[in-house]
Amino acid sequence: MQLNVLKLNVFAKLRTHEGAPAATITDEAALRRSVLACMLWESEFYESGQTIAARIRELVPRVEAAKVAALAVEARTAMKLRHVPLLLVREMARYTTHRALVAQTLAHVIQRADELAEFLAIYWAEGKTPLSGQVKKGLAAAFTKFDEYALAKYDRAHAVRLRDVLFLCHAKPVDAAQAALWKRLIAGELATPDTWEVALSAGGDKRMHWERLLAERRLGALALLRNLRNMKAADVPGELVTEALDQMRTDRVLPFRFLAAARYAPQWEPALERAMFRSLGDADRLPGHTVLLVDVSGSMVYPLSARSEMLRTDAAYGLAVLLRELAETVSIYTFSIGAVAVPPRRGFALRDAMEISQPHGGTNLGAALAEVRERYDRIVVITDEQSHDRVPAPKGRGYIINVASARNGVGYGPWTHIDGWSEAVVGYIREFEQAAARANA
Incomplete structure (x- = not known):
């Protein structure tokens, strides 16, 4: 057997799916x-x-x-x-x-x-x-x-x-x-639960069923959000739905779910936005100037699941909406082929500004970071990490929030890496910085 042959990739470095050098991690x-x-x-x-x-x-x-x-x-x-x-x-x-x-x-x-x-x-x-x-x-x-x-x-x-x-x-x-x-x-003798699934499966007037469930507050928060389209199709009075949204519990609902619901039920967007702001709570703000850099590349415009209408951009936009509320001062950019500054609006207006800011193309995170020239106390990148180009160190404190599960990523080393898209990431940033301040005191 011949041994003197070229073995491909023996010394190849880890790469993202778009080709940038990726970090070796534990x-x-x-x-x-x-x-x-x-x-x-x-x-x-x-x-x-x-x-x-x-x-x-x-x-x-x-x-x-x-x-x-x-x-x-x-x-x-x-x-x-x-x-x-x-x-x-x-x-x-x-x-x-x-x-x-x-x-x-x-x-x-x-x-x-x-x-x-x-x-x-x-x-x-x-x-x-x-x-x-x-x-x-x-x-x-x-x-x-x-x-x-x-x-x-x-x-x-x-x-x-x-x-x-x-x-x-x-x-x-x-x-x-x-x-x-x-x-x-x-x-098999449990009392039949009064749920929306049971009520609708019984047949009859769907509008009547929805009206009763809303009036009696039988719908949980997620069931309410997921069924807005069905209520619209059943011609449920808008004021009933608005009242339910204004009364719903929001403590376990993430911002991206409100954004997704508004995509197919825009007539209730004002009430959805009010509920979303309630879900953000009254947490302490992140002090100083925060720069947000939000990935809007093509890979982010992809459903979270086969049966879901929620996109990965919903998760990213939801985190951006959250951070916009909790940062003392903020500058917001999207990135794909390059970086584009976005007006620091609130709620659904911010989502709209990010969505239309540029085409959903490649993931040039390195180039985007080079275009952000303002000074900041922290920069927070929300991305699936599959950059096409090399990612440099941040010019100060930097966080990369990973909203996907791909094998390799770029947000390590000089970057503080955070996985997931819940509101817990903001608490992590706050605690991380407070611990660093105590250590340097």
Whole structure:
């Protein structure tokens, strides 16, 4: 066999999908960037959902168990992700090095009753195998969280039903009332929940159903936002919808969901904007001058999931709207082929200004950074990190917020790297800078 042959890529550096030099990072950092913006098994612009999920599986045993567990909790609680935390726990259950933390982590990340059965579907995705003792303990602890309404709402005729989970995990009820509830679950005798799905599936006048659900405040925040188009189609009176939006709880709703809702229900944009501003809260502002640089390249104009109308730009614009409210003074740019200054408007007006600022082309982050010549206390880049050109160090304190799950990225080294698109990123920036100030005091 001839040995004196050229082996391609042996010394090749890591690259982004568009060709820029990418950073070499630890397994933990690689797992974080794959997880915290991941809609599990949903394809992104550059990678398939299967590729991303396979990478997560490969990385879990290479990262310390406590760090994987903490990441699963962060993904569920801070980033509001539902499925990828379950995958992390399922992978933890495979390894003796990680199993000891499975029960407590699983009990923490299961926050909706349907996640009990969803976890088992993920656990058995490659074929049925016995549940480990830690998995049974975690499911049993989680099962006790849910009342009759929650169990009835999500007791659906899927491959794995809630009573199957109950039989497998041998959960113990906390009291006689819960024991009676579980008997009704097993017998299929739970009270039918008054949800919008049940009401509409019963047939009849859809407008009447929506009007009743709105009047009785039976719709949660996300259900309300997702059904605005259906209410419009049913000719529901606009004042009822406006009143519901003005009264909805916004504490668990991220800004990008309001932006997406407004795309297909623009007639309710004023009420959506008011609700979005309520969701931003009264957090302390970031002091000094902040520059925002928002990626509007072609790869960002891509759905978050196959069944969603939300785009990755919605996530980026939502973060920009949030940072605009919480920065003391701000300058805003978009970038694709180059950087374009955008008026520092608020809310939906800012979204519109960013969307029309330039064509959705390539990702020339390096060139864009060179065009930002003003002085700043911090620069925050919101991007999928797949730059076409080399990315220099920031001229001061710099953050890159990664809103995708691609394997390689550029926002490391002199940059402070943050993964995900929830409001938690602003708290991280604030705490990071306060800690740095204390250290330098």
